[in-house]
Amino acid sequence: MDERNARQGAPSYVPMLRVVLLALVCALALPAGADAARREVPRGWLGVVVDGPMTDPAFAQAPAEWDSLAGSGAESVRAAVYWNQIQPNGPTEQNFTASDPIFLAAAQRGLDVLPVIQGTPTWAARTPFDPASPPRDNADFARFLTALVTRYGPNGSLWAEHPEVSRQPVRSWQIWNEPNLTRYWNVSPWAPSYVALLKRAHKALQAADPGSKTVLAGLPNESWKAIAAIYDAGARGSFDVxxxxxxxxxxxxxxxxxxxxxxxxxxxxxxxxxxxxxxxxWPAAEGKTVQHHDFETTDRGQSDRLKAGLPMLADQRKALGIGRVYWYTWLSQEGISGSAFDFSGLRRLRAGQLVSSPALTIFTRLARRLQGCEKQSGDARRCR
Structure with a gap:
């Protein structure tokens, strides 16, 4: 009986009965620890990038690493999907052997995937054999995106082929990586050609899955100038994130x-x-590489900056509209490329041995707090 009926002459004990029942429902809804904290961020807000050894088919420890990742409190992953691996020889080719394991591993653990679509194959490149070349014809890229939605989207063939796995369809697609760097988009000026690709991609995604989100490429360095260039090139209305x-x-x-x-x-x-x-x-690369960046630090510094930075972003989540945060990266191989990012992993391959960075403990502790599981027993997976 609702409050409207109570005002119309229902017995006086009804309001008190409702209070008692509401309290009982709330008590039953609480986890085993009645003092559990409240979730501070939406599901999937905190994630990690997976690349390097994690996406290498020869990496035998990958299943255990995926389990550790899921247990760390990360609820989503960001992974590169390379066009030149899936269609290396032409548009009629579909070779998903490199990408399928990523989506299946994530789905088996209830993790959302944000694919970063990049890597023009030689046959489609504006400048053949240049790994940073954009496509010659954006229609080729649009058709490739449609093929990806057909494979990994809501009605994806991957899920039909693997009924033993709970469907985790991709609804957000990131169009390229860091196009304001010539390492990834070797055309100048970069913004007009990138925006042309973005517009074509957005139309293709909306046609293939009207509920999908077009995610802008990640912008490093002076990102405020980069996004201004994107708007100047007419990008408004062609991306959702x-x-x-x-x-x-x-x-x-x-x-x-x-x-x-x-x-x-x-x-x-x-x-x-x-x-x-x-x-x-914040890569823990200080004194370990020839390259030097102002964001390099030590293992202790990596932990301290993560401990300070992640709560800052969570605190500003609503005010600034921060929809997600991904740590780069889950697993890196120390010294493999000479880059500072070889020392960015929460987990690392060091001289052939898997080790956890000190920052992993901080990441897991913060994840549990943000997800409202700080005072619960068990691992982070129980808190989702």
Whole structure:
């Protein structure tokens, strides 16, 4: 009986009965620990990038690493999907042997996947044999995206082929990686050609899955200037999520970069679109590589900056529209390329041995707190 009926002459004990019943329902809904904290972020807000050894078919320890990843509190993963691996010889070819294991491993553990679509095959490249070449014809890329939705989307053939796995369809697709760097998009000026690709991609995704989200490429360095260039090239209306890679030495400057980009988006009429931080990291590479960046630090510094930075982003989540945050990366191989990012992993391959970085403990502790499981027993997977 609702309050309206109570006011119309229902017995006086009804309101008290409702209070008692509500209290009982709330008590039953609580986890085993009645003092469990409340979830501070939406499901999937905190994730990690998977690359390197994690996506190498020869990496025998991958299943155990996926289990550790899921147990760490990460609820989503970001992974590169390479066009040149799936269609290396032409548009009629479909070879998903490199990408299927990523989506299946994630689905088996209830993890959402954000694919980053990149890597033009030689046959489709504007400049053949240039790994950073954009496509010659954006229609080829659009058709490839349609093939990916057909494979991994809501009605994807992967799920039909693997009924033993709970479906985890992809609904968000990131279009390229860091196109404002010539390492990934070797055309100048970069923004007009990238936006042309983005527009074609958005139309293809909407046609293949009207409920999908087109995610902008992650923008590093002076990302506020990069997103302004994207808007100047006519991108408004062609993406649903803006993304940043705010590599900077101090955690407070990560938030500052998000604020600057948010102001630019507001100025362009996109103030309500979410911002995802699709790479966040402080590599523990200080004194270990020839390259030097102002965001390098030690293992202790990596832990301290993660401990400070992640709560800052969570605290500003609603005010700045921060929809997701991904740590770069889950597993790295120390010294393999000479890059600082060889020392960015929460887990690392060190001289052939798998080790956990000190930052992993901090990441897991923060994940449990943000997900409302700080005072529960058991691992983070029980808290989802």
């Amino acid at each position: 803006a993304t940043l890679h705010p590599y900077t030495g101090q955690p407070k400057n990560v938030v500052r970069i998000v604020k600057i980009v948010r102001r630019e988006m507001q100025r362009r009429g996109d103030g309500k679109l979410p911002i995802w931080v699709t790479e966040l990291s």
